Each structure stands twice: as C-alpha cells, then as structure tokens.
Amino acid sequence: MQGWRKVGALGALLLALLLCGCWNRHELSELSLVVGMAIDKAEDGYRIAVQVVNPGQVVAQKGAGVSSTVVLFEEEGKTLPEALGRMTTRTPYPLYFAHLRMVILSEEVARAGIAKPLDYLSRNNEMRNDFYFAVARNSTAAEVLKITSPIESIPANSLYTKLETSDQVWAATGKITLLELTQDLATEGRNPTLTGIRVVGNKSAGDSMSNRQYIDPPVELVYDGMAVFHGDRMVGWLTEMDTKIMNYVRNRVKKTTAIQPCPNPEEGTVTLRVERSHANIDVKLTDGEPVFLIDVRLEQDIADMECAMDLSKLDTLYQVEKVSNERLDALLKSSIAGVQRRFGSDIYGLGKKLHSKFPREWASIDDWNETFRNVRIDVRGTAILRRIGTTLQPIDYRTRE
Amino acid sequence: MTLENNGEAANGPLGDRLKPVLQQLTAATGESSDIAIRRVTLDQSEGEMLYEGAVVFVEGFTKPEPMIHTLLRLGQSERRFAAPRELLAYYAERVVSEGEVMWLHTWEELLDALLSGHSIVLLDHCPFAIAVGTQDIKARNVEEPNVQSVVRGPREGFTEVLSWNLSMLRRKLASPEMRVEKLKLGKRTRTDTAVVYMTGIADEQVVSEVRRRMRTIDIDGVLESNYIEEFIQDEQITPFPTIYNTERPDTIVANLLEGRVAILVDGTPFALIVPALFTQFFQSSEDYYQRSDFSSLIRMLRFGAFLLALLTPSFYIAITTFHQEMLPTTLLYSLASQRQGVPFPAFVEAAIMEVTFEILREASVRMPRTIGQSMSIVGTLVIGQAAVEAGLVSAAMVIVVSITAISNFVLPAFNIGIAVRMIRFALMLLAASFGLYGVFLGFIGIMLHLASLQSFGVPYMAPMAPFVRPDQKDTLYRVPIPRMFRRPKSLKPQDVIREKKV
Numbered sequence: 001m002q003g004w005r006k007v008g009a010l011g012a013l014l015l016a017l018l019l020c021g022c023w024n025r026h027e028l029s030e031l032s033l034v035v036g037m038a039i040d041k042a043e044d045g046y047r048i049a050v051q052v053v054n055p056g057q058v059v060a061q062k063g064a065g066v067s068s069t070v071v072l073f074e075e076e077g078k079t080l081p082e083a084l085g086r087m088t089t090r091t092p093y094p095l096y097f098a099h100l101r102m103v104i105l106s107e108e109v110a111r112a113g114i115a116k117p118l119d120y121l122s123r124n125n126e127m128r129n130d131f132y133f134a135v136a137r138n139s140t141a142a143e144v145l146k147i148t149s150p151i152e153s154i155p156a157n158s159l160y161t162k163l164e165t166s167d168q169v170w171a172a173t174g175k176i177t178l179l180e181l182t183q184d185l186a187t188e189g190r191n192p193t194l195t196g197i198r199v200v201g202n203k204s205a206g207d208s209m210s211n212r213q214y215i216d217p218p219v220e221l222v223y224d225g226m227a228v229f230h231g232d233r234m235v236g237w238l239t240e241m242d243t244k245i246m247n248y249v250r251n252r253v254k255k256t257t258a259i260q261p262c263p264n265p266e267e268g269t270v271t272l273r274v275e276r277s278h279a280n281i282d283v284k285l286t287d288g289e290p291v292f293l294i295d296v297r298l299e300q301d302i303a304d305m306e307c308a309m310d311l312s313k314l315d316t317l318y319q320v321e322k323v324s325n326e327r328l329d330a331l332l333k334s335s336i337a338g339v340q341r342r343f344g345s346d347i348y349g350l351g352k353k354l355h356s357k358f359p360r361e362w363a364s365i366d367d368w369n370e371t372f373r374n375v376r377i378d379v380r381g382t383a384i385l386r387r388i389g390t391t392l393q394p395i396d397y398r399t400r401e
Numbered sequence: 402m403t404l405e406n407n408g409e410a411a412n413g414p415l416g417d418r419l420k421p422v423l424q425q426l427t428a429a430t431g432e433s434s435d436i437a438i439r440r441v442t443l444d445q446s447e448g449e450m451l452y453e454g455a456v457v458f459v460e461g462f463t464k465p466e467p468m469i470h471t472l473l474r475l476g477q478s479e480r481r482f483a484a485p486r487e488l489l490a491y492y493a494e495r496v497v498s499e500g501e502v503m504w505l506h507t508w509e510e511l512l513d514a515l516l517s518g519h520s521i522v523l524l525d526h527c528p529f530a531i532a533v534g535t536q537d538i539k540a541r542n543v544e545e546p547n548v549q550s551v552v553r554g555p556r557e558g559f560t561e562v563l564s565w566n567l568s569m570l571r572r573k574l575a576s577p578e579m580r581v582e583k584l585k586l587g588k589r590t591r592t593d594t595a596v597v598y599m600t601g602i603a604d605e606q607v608v609s610e611v612r613r614r615m616r617t618i619d620i621d622g623v624l625e626s627n628y629i630e631e632f633i634q635d636e637q638i639t640p641f642p643t644i645y646n647t648e649r650p651d652t653i654v655a656n657l658l659e660g661r662v663a664i665l666v667d668g669t670p671f672a673l674i675v676p677a678l679f680t681q682f683f684q685s686s687e688d689y690y691q692r693s694d695f696s697s698l699i700r701m702l703r704f705g706a707f708l709l710a711l712l713t714p715s716f717y718i719a720i721t722t723f724h725q726e727m728l729p730t731t732l733l734y735s736l737a738s739q740r741q742g743v744p745f746p747a748f749v750e751a752a753i754m755e756v757t758f759e760i761l762r763e764a765s766v767r768m769p770r771t772i773g774q775s776m777s778i779v780g781t782l783v784i785g786q787a788a789v790e791a792g793l794v795s796a797a798m799v800i801v802v803s804i805t806a807i808s809n810f811v812l813p814a815f816n817i818g819i820a821v822r823m824i825r826f827a828l829m830l831l832a833a834s835f836g837l838y839g840v841f842l843g844f845i846g847i848m849l850h851l852a853s854l855q856s857f858g859v860p861y862m863a864p865m866a867p868f869v870r871p872d873q874k875d876t877l878y879r880v881p882i883p884r885m886f887r888r889p890k891s892l893k894p895q896d897v898i899r900e901k902k903v
Contacts, residue, residue, distance in 0.1 A: 003638065025836075027747060028721045029740035033733065055738035098726030099733060128726065157730070 029055075031096040035070065036156030038104040038141035039117050045078035046109070046117060049142035050087065050095060051156050058153055068209050069153045072145055080120040097124065100131045101160040103178075104197065106141040110227055110234035115185065118232075122182055129178040132163050134197040135227040135234065144197055147206030150217050159221060163195065166223055171247050171256035171274075172240045173223045189351020189368055191229050193246065196237060198224040230345040230369060238339070245335040248296050249348045253277040257303065258383075260327045263319065268306025270320060274298050275386065281353045285361065290354050292377045296332060300324065301387040305394050312392055321385045328381030336377055344373040414507055419453055419525035426457065429512065435460045436515070439469060443476030443488070452476070452485055453525035457515060464537035465520040471496050472522065485527040492522070493531045501534030513591065538562055543569070546648045546670075548815060554690040558648045563593050563667035569650040570597060574657065578602070584615055586666075592623040593667040597653070602660045604893045607857050611662050611675060626666040626673050633675075635855050640820040643856040645677035652686045660894030662857075676856035676892065678863055680876050683707070685813035688879055697878035704877065706811035709804060710821045714751045715832035715840045717801045721747050723836030739795035748833030750794050754802040755826065757784055762806075863891035 036051030050073050057069045073090045077083025084095060103121065105114060121127055136144050149158030167175045174195045176184075184192035199206070201219035211217050226238045226246070238246060247253045258272045276299040284291050302311075302320070309316045339347065346369055355362040365371050416422050423438060430436045437460045443452040456472065458465045475492055482488040493502050503519065505511045506529050514532035515521050523530045543565070546558030559566045567581060582596045596615065598608050614633040623629060630644045631637075647653060648670040653663045656674045664673040683703045688696040720727055721736060728736065743750060761780040768776055784802070788794045805825070812818045824847060831839030854861035864872030872889045874880040886902050888894045 025722050026725070027740065028725060028733075028737045029743065031725065031737070033737065035730075053734060053737075055734045056741050057738075058734045059738040096725065099730045101730070126726070154734075 026094070026096070030093050032091045032093040033099050034095050034097050035099060035154055036102045036104065036145045036159070037100060038106070038136075038145045039080070039109050040106045040141045041108045041112065042076045045076060046080060046083055047074060047076045047142070048080060048083040048087070049074040049145055050084075050091075051145045051154075052091060052095070053154060068148070070155060072142070074142060080117055097126045098128060100127060101156045102145075103131060103133050104141040104144045105133065105135050105194070107135055107137065107227075107234065109141070110135045110194070110229070113232045114181075114229075114234075115232040118178070118182065118185070121178060127178070132160060132175050132177060133181060133194050134159070134163070134223070135194050137196045137198040137224060137237070139199045139203060143199060143203055143206075144221060147199065147203075147219055147221055148209060148211045148217075149221070150212055153212075155221075159197070162221075163223060167252075168254050169256070171253040172225075172244045174226050174243065174247065174252065185232055187349075187352055189346060189353075189355045189362075190349035191231065191345045191347050191369070193226040193228055193238065193243075193347050194234075195223055196225045196227055198222050228339070228343045228345050228347055230343065235343050235345055241331065242335050242339060245332060246339075246347055248277055248298075248332070249279050249281070249294055249336075251277070251279050258298075258300065258324070258327075260320075260323050262307030263309070263323070264307065267308055269304075270302065270307060270323075271304035272300040272324060272383075272385075273303040274300045281348070281350060283350070283354050283357055285358060286376075288361070290358070290361065290375060292350050292353070292375065294332065294336070294348070294377060294379045296328065296379070296381050298324075298328065298381070298383040299386050300383055302385070302389055308394070308397060310393065310397070311388050317385055317388070321383060324383035324385070325381055328383050329379060332379040332381055336379065340373050340375070340377070344369050346372045350375070350377070415505065415511065415528060415530060417526055417528055419455060419523055422523060422530075423455060423457075425508075426511075429508075435462075439465070441469065441472060441476075443473070445476060445478075445481065450481070452488060454485075455523045456520055457523065458520040458535070459515065459518060461539075462518045462537065463520050463535045465533075465535050468497065468499060468520055468522075468533050468535055471498065485524040486529070489522065489524050489527050489529070489531060493533075497531075497533055499533050499535055501532075503532040503534075505530040505532055516591065517593075540565075549647060549649055549652070549685070549813065551685070551687040551690065554687050555649070555651045557650060559650060559665075559670035559672060561668050561670060563595060563665055566650070566665050566670070566672070567595060567597070570653060570657075570663075573650060573654045579657065582612070586615070586618055586620070586629065587623040588619075588621045590622040590624065594623070594629065595665045597657065597663040597665060599657050599660070602658065602888070602894050602896050603662055604660060604895065607676060607859075607892075608662055610857055611664070615664070623666060623668075625669045626664065626671045629664060629666060630673055635857065639850065639854060640823045641679070641851065641854060641861070642682070642814070642816040642820065643677055643854060643861060645674040645681055645814065646671045646816070647674065648672070649686055655686065655689070658899075659888050660892045676859040678856065678859065678891065679851060679854075679861050680865065682812070682814040682817035684875070689882065693879050693881040700879060701877060703811055703813065706808040707817075707821065710806075710808035710812070710818070711825055712828065712840065712844075713801055713805045713808070714755060714825060715828040715843075716837075717798070718747045718751055718829055719832040719836045719840050722833065736795070736797055739797050742792045743795050744792070745794075746833070747798075748829060750798050751801070751829055752826075754784065754788075754794055754798055755805070755829070757788075758802055758806055759822070859891055859893075864889065 033053040033055070034050045035053055038049040040047040051070045052073060053070055054067065057067055073087055075083045075087040075090065077086055087095065109117065145155065147155060149155040152158035152161060163173055163175045166173045174193055176192070176194055181192055184190055199219060200222050203219060205211055205218040211219060225240060226243045227234045228236050228238055244256060253274065256274045258274055259269045260272065261269055278297050280295045282293045282295065284293070305311070311317065351368045351372065437458055439456040441454045441456060443454060456465055456469055472492065475496055482491065503514055505514060505521065511521060511530060518536035519532035520535045521530050521532050540562045541560050543557050543560055545556045557569065559569065571579065578599050578601050580598055580600050584594050584596065585591050586594050596611055611633070615629070618629065618632045620628060620632070626646060630646070634643050636643060653672055653674065657663060661674050661676065666672070683700060688700060725733060745753065761784060765773065765776060785799055789796045789799060809818050809821060812821070828840055828843045831843045835842070852862050852866050860867060863869055864876055869890050871887055872891055874885055875889065886900055887897050888899050890897065
C-alpha cells in the first residue's frame with residue numbers, strides 16, 4: 001500500500017516535470033549556425049549580414065567543394081533584432097548565435113556610435129561573449145564577410161584564429177571580446193579600441209570558392225592597426241607602432257618583436273623577441289595637477305643579430321640592453337604624446353587610475369578626455385635581456401673583416 | 402502426488418513386512434519407471450533361513466551394483482543372525498563400504514533418501530531400512546568459469562554439484578571456523594542449499610538474518626540461486642542488485658574472510674554473497690591477483706566506464722538538442738553535417754540504435770553457437786555501416802552506442818550492467834525532454850535511491866555513504882595487500898584485524 005502511494009507521488013512529480021516541456025529543443029541539423037556578423041549603416045537603421053555555416057561542406061567528405069562552406073544572408077532593419085527577425089524570410093533554419101566568432105563593424109557605424117548595436121548583442125541570452133570585434137577599414141562590413149579564406153574553410157573562423165595568433169605573437173592587433181568592449185565603454189577614464197581589418201586585393205574575387213584555388217589568393221583579409229574610440233564613437237586610426245605601444249601600456253602584450261639599430265647603424269639591426277612585458281601606471285599630484293608615470297618592463301631575447309658584436313662579452317650585452325631602454329623610452333614618449341595630441345582619447349586607462357587613486361580630484365574634472373590632451377605623462381622603459389639564443393656569435397663574426 | 406498428500410503413510414513409521422512397504426512405495430511414486438526395485442533373497446544354510454529383501458534405487462542416479470554384491474555375499478557367509486534386523490544392522494555397520502549410511506524409520510525419511518540418490522535396503526520382518534550413499538552423480542567437471550574470467554588467478558569454477566562446491570571451499574579455507582549449514586528448500590525439488598560463513602568473523606546478526614530469511618522461503622522449486630535471491634533481497638523494486646553472485650570459489654573465500662555470508666545452491670554454479678555493497682560490483686577477484694597500482698587504475702577505469710555506460714547516450718542527446726553552445730565549434734560542424742539528412746530526432750535515433758544493439762546482444766546470447774559468426778557479421782553491418790550509409794542514423798551515434806556497449810562490458814559483475822542498461826533508457830528519455838537539466842535530475846534521483854538501499858542491514862553505498870575512512874583502502878583504489886590490516890568495517894566483522902601491521 002505504502003509502495004503504491006510512493007509510486008503515485010513519483011508519477012505526479014514526473015507529470016509536473018512535463019509542464020515545462022521541451023521549449024528550447026532544436027535538432028542540430030535544424031539550426032543555421034551563425035559564425036560571422038557584419039553591421040553596416042542603412043538609410044534607415046542597419047544593414048545586417050550574417051555568415052552561416054554549411055556544415056556538410058565544412059567536413060570534408062566525398063563531393064565536398066561543390067558549394068561554398070558558408071552562406072551570407074543580408075537584410076535591413078531599423079534595429080538589429082528587427083533585421084535579424086526579417087532575415088528568417090531568407091534563412092532555412094532559425095539563426096543560432098552561440099557559435100558566433102566575429103562581428104565586423106563598418107567604419108561608418110563605428111563613427112556614428114557603437115553603443116546602440118551593441119545593446120542587442122549583450123542582451124541576447126543566446127550569445128556568448130567570447131567573439132571578437134573588428135572595424136572594416138576600406139570596405140563595408142558585409143564585404144569583409146564575403147571573402148573566402150585560404151586553408152581554414154570558414155572565413156569567420158579564419159578571422160578569429162588569425163586575430164588570436166597575431167595578438168599572441170605580434171601584439172599589434174587587439175582581440176577585443178564583447179565583455180572587454182562593454183567594460184571599456186562603461187568605464188570612465190578609459191576608452192575602447194577595436195582592431196581594424198583591411199581587404200587587400202580585388203574585392204569582387206573573394207566571393208567565390210575559386211578564390212581558394214590559388215596559391216596566392218587574389219584577395220585577402222589583413223588586420224591593420226586599431227580604431228580609437230572616444231566614448232562609443234570612433235575618432236581615428238592607430239598605426240601599427242601606436243597599437244603596439246598601447247598594448248604594452250594596457251598589459252595586453254604576450255609576445256612581440258622589437259628591433260633596434262646596431263651601434264654602427266650601417267651594419268644593420270638587432271631583433272629582439274619580447275617574451276614578457278609588464279606595465280604599471282602610477283599617478284601623483286603635483287600642484288593639484290595629475291602627473292602620470294608609465295613604467296614598462298620588458299624581458300627579451302636576442303632573435304637576430306646583424307651587428308659585429310662579441311656577444312660573449314658581458315659589456316656587449318649591457319650595450320644592447322642600454323639601446324633597447326633608450327629606444328623603448330623614446331617610442332613610448334612619442335607614441336603617447338601623438339595619441340594625446342591627435343585623438344584626445346584616453347585609450348590607456350590613465351583616467352581610471354586617477355579615479356581610483358584620487359577620487360576627489362577626479363570629481364572636479366569635467367571632461368577627462370580634454371584634460372588628457374594636455375596632461376603630463378612620464379614614461380620609463382626598462383628592457384632586460386634574458387637569453388641570446390642557441391648560437392653565441394653572428395655566423396660570420398670571424399670572417400666579416 | 403506430494404508426500405503430504407500421501408496421507409498417514411507419509412509420516413508414519415515403516416511397516417514390518419516387506420510386501421506392503423513395497424506396495425506403498427510404488428503407490429507413492431506412481432509406479433514411475435525410473436524407480437527400480439531389486440528383490441534379493443539371502444539364503445543362509447541352504448534354505449533354512451531365508452531372508453526376503455529388496456534394494457530400491459533410482460535408475461541412472463545411483464550405482465548400486467557393488468553394494469548389492471556385498472549384500473548377496475553376506476547371504477553366503479558363515480555367519481548366522483538371530484533376526485533380520487540384526488542382519489541389516491551387521492550389514493550396515495560391518496559390510497557396507499560406501500561412505501554414507503542412514504537408518505530409516507519413517508516414510509518421509511525413506512522417500513527423501515531414495516529420491517536424493519541413495520539405495521534403500523529393505524528386509525522382511527525388519528522395522529527399519531537403511532539408505533546407502535551410492536549416488537553416481539552425472540555432472541559437469543570442474544571447469545574454468547565462463548562469466549568471470551581472469552588473466553591471472555585460479556581457473557576453477559563451481560559446478561552444479563553442491564558437495565563438490567563445498568569441497569572446493571574447504572580446500573581453500575582449511576579452517577574449523579568455516580561453518581556450513583545445510584537446508585533443504587523447495588517443497589517439491591527438495592534442493593540442497595548451504596549457508597557458509599566464518600564463525601568469529603561474520604557478524605552474528607547477519608548470519609541469523611540470513612537463516613531467518615531462508616526459512617521463510619515457501620516455494621515448490623529452487624532451480625537456481627536467483628530463486629533464493631529474489632526471496633531474501635532487501636528491496637524488490639530496484640534495478641540494482643543487493644546480493645552478489647559468483648561462480649568463483651576464490652571470490653567466495655575472500656568474501657567469507659571479509660565477514661560475509663555465502664549461500665550455495667545445488668544445481669547451479671552460481672553462489673550468493675550477502676551483504677553486497679555497491680562498490681563490490683566494481684571489484685574483480687583479479688584486482689587482488691595483480692599489483693595494487695595497476696588494480697587501482699583499473700578500478701577507477703571501471704567507475705569511469707560505469708558513468709560512460711550510464712550517461713553517454715543521454716549526454717549526447719541533451720547536448721546536441723538543447724545545449725549546442727557547449728560543443729566545441731568544429732565538433733558542432735562535424736556533428737551537424739552528420740545529422741544532415743537523418744530523418745529522426747536525436748532521441749529516436751539513439752533509441753533505435755540502443756534497442757537494435759540490445760536485440761543483437763540478446764540474440765547472440767540465445768542463438769545456437771554454430772550460427773554465431775554469420776549473426777555477428779549481420780549485426781556489424783546492420784548496426785554500423787549500413788545504417789549510416791542508408792542515412793538512418795549518424796556516424797556519431799554509432800560511436801556513442803558502441804562506447805556505451807563496450808563500457809558496459811567493463812563492469813565485472815553482470816547484474817550491475819543490467820541495472821545500467823535499464824536506467825540508461827530512462828535517462829535518455831529525460832535528456833530528450835529536459836536536456837542536461839533532466840539528466841542531472843535523473844542522476845540525483847539515482848543517487849538518492851542508491852543511498853536509500855540496504856543489504857542485510859548494511860547501507861548499500863558504504864563505505865562511501867556513510868563514509869567509512871578505513872574502508873577506502875579497497876574502494877576507488879586498492880592499497881597493497883600488506884597494508885590491508887583490517888577487514889571492511891562496514892560489514893561489522895567480529896574480528897576486525899586481518900593481519901599484523903608491518
């Protein structure tokens with residue numbers, strides 16, 4: 001008797017479970033997997049393009065290569081969700097955003113302000129926040145997604161991995177996720193930057209799988225510099241060196257390469273591999289005015305040596321180190337001063353430091369970015385030489401004379 | 402006709418005269434043709450003293466010839482007897498060379514002895530009979546166990562004969578503390594069963610509980626130990642076995658030494674062990690015959706395989722239909738491309754494959770050995786290649802089903818595997834309707850259920866829940882044997898110390 005009661009209670013519980021149903025159930029094959037999204041300006045609102053994967057073509061099997069690995073759908077709407085909703089009139093299955101890798105913004109959208117389109121991306125529960133942003137430099141955003149990629153069969157994936165590797169070893173790009181971008185936007189005293197992407201070659205050749213059949217593809221996508229924002233509006237472009245310096249200061253450099261001339265510049269250059277970098281921002285008040293000290297410490301190895309120097313001598317190494325130091329100092333100084341002068345946008349996060357250290361003084365500042373233009377910034381670069389590689393002397397050190 | 406239905410004769414004393422006894426005997430057995438009655442006449446002193454007698458036995462079951470020979474020789478001897486009873490007594494005590502002799506006074510005893518393979522010697526004018534143990538057991542020899550095979554370790558397994566099985570135990574465990582209590586079960590089969598335990602080690606309460614439950618069994622036939630298992634197990638409504646069974650004498654001895662109680666049943670090589678704990682079903686006797694480091698790894702592998710066998714299909718269903726965001730992107734493409742063109746939802750696909758596999762497995766167990774090979778070819782082709790090529794199922798699903806099936810066979814105890822097979826389908830259903838939420842709900846339910854089980858007063862999940870620290874030495878891992886100083890505490894043995902601390 002007791003047993004039957006239990007069974008009955010259990011049955012009732014199980015029935016209650018059914019109330020919630022399978023509302024969010026999708027079969028895997030009935031999803032349009034979105035990997036890339038491009039946001040362009042339209043006359044009234046936005047023009048959205050999504051790059052959707054065609055899984056059958058991605059997984060190489062017999063007969064692969066007949067159709068393209070991805071398909072681009074474009075639609076206009078007053079807002080992002082409206083455009084995406086209208087897009088279902090074109091896509092075979094509901095769009096699925098959990099595997100979104102890249103969001104490309106056109107320069108026009110970036111200059112008009114990115115806060116509005118970002119709202120949908122951060123509000124949507126399906127989106128993760130690990131996809132990267134880029135700003136199209138010389139094309140519309142949709143055009144970027146229309147270009148096939150060599151080797152990696154999904155263009156958006158190629159963009160993603162390309163950005164990751166270059167960020168890891170070159171440091172002149174920036175992999176900015178939605179989370180970092182929204183944090184930068186919401187932080188007073190720090191402005192966001194987004195990496196730029198450039199179409200190199202014949203644009204119209206990209207939109208065909210035949211672009212993948214060349215050894216030297218007629219069109220490629222290349223990351224180039226970073227877009228500087230003032231608030232949510234883009235104000236200009238950073239050069240490669242400015243980007244690198246900015247990444248040093250914001251502690252985003254994993255590894256990179258630095259060059260410096262030989263003591264006798266005619267001999268050539270020394271290439272140094274930066275293995276570790278750490279930056280520290282400090283702020284002091286002098287006569288009520290904030291004075292910043294940016295301290296960048298690098299640890300580097302010798303990667304390439306063209307000079308006639310005897311590396312077995314400690315003095316030589318100190319000499320190399322000294323040149324590095326001076327060069328780093330000079331680069332930091334000129335680049336930061338240039339950003340101050342040209343953009344007046346605090347992409348380094350100095351204001352945030354001031355805010356947390358001297359909240360009272362911070363409160364008295366009306367427009368931080370205006371103040372930033374003229375604030376005094378001291379820099380101190382310290383480069384330490386760690387290893388010289390697996391050979392001691394340059395190959396032709398003895399025979400050069 | 403049962404003994405009880407035989408009326409007064411059933412329990413009454415045997416009569417004096419031979420003729421009515423034999424008549425009654427034929428009536429009681431319904432003149433069954435396998436009951437042989439051999440009439441003998443012992444003619445002493447050339448017809449002066451005639452002793453009418455009979456030897457009754459079951460044909461084929463016994464080998465009465467040597468005994469009949471000695472009986473007839475007795476008739477020719479010089480020795481004179483005052484009465485038939487003296488002759489029978491003399492015969493029983495001085496002549497019979499067979500091991501076992503029983504004195505029979507009642508009908509019940511007589512029928513019991515006759516039907517269990519004894520030869521019955523009856524004499525006219527004698528109020529009792531004797532039963533001589535002339536059984537000629539036709540049984541399988543001691544062979545290597547089929548189900549629980551080992552790479553290293555004893556290769557003998559139990560047979561269908563209880564006495565041989567008990568002798569195997571005795572040979573391994575030459576201790577007077579090993580106690581054997583015999584009990585006949587089954588009103589009609591009168592099957593011999595034996596409760597074996599170590600006095601001084603086994604918990605007295607468990608032993609008496611086993612006795613009590615065994616005595617309450619009221620059944621007419623016991624053909625296998627499962628007949629008893631289902632009577633004495635703690636919980637009926639559970640997929641999990643709460644009694645362990647084995648056909649390995651070494652396993653039984655090891656368990657007796659840990660303080661468990663074994664139940665052996667005549668007619669089956671499978672003996673029962675109680676109390677049985679959850680972790681025991683992950684232990685193989687070989688764990689103790691290989692080095693402890695290796696055994697520990699293998700044991701963890703088994704727990705892993707248990708989870709795989711239980712959860713793989715449901716995880717696959719849940720993740721591919723509800724949580725696509727959890728899949729690595731490239732895996733997602735590959736799965737999605739495989740699923741293109743598959744007409745069924747993932748759950749139906751999984752159910753088809755799992756059921757097909759269960760059918761194949763059942764068929765391969767039941768089918769005649771000779772067609773096994775052709776069967777397995779059909780199975781591989783149907784379940785694997787052809788189903789994928791025909792677009793009925795995706796290749797990934799075949800992998801899921803295969804890993805599930807293989808993992809299932811890693812479990813050393815067959816009956817825990819059965820539990821896994823049954824629960825798997827319930828979890829798949831939950832996964833198909835609620836995703837991982839449902840899977841975890843189901844898993845928590847299983848955990849609660851496991852924690853509620855008991856086996857002969859010992860919590861089923863011991864030594865994990867309740868947590869018994871010293872018993873961890875033989876749970877997820879096995880420490881070297883010289884470090885196993887104590888017997889499992891969960892079983893409450895009377896003598897905890899197993900060996901001297903080194």
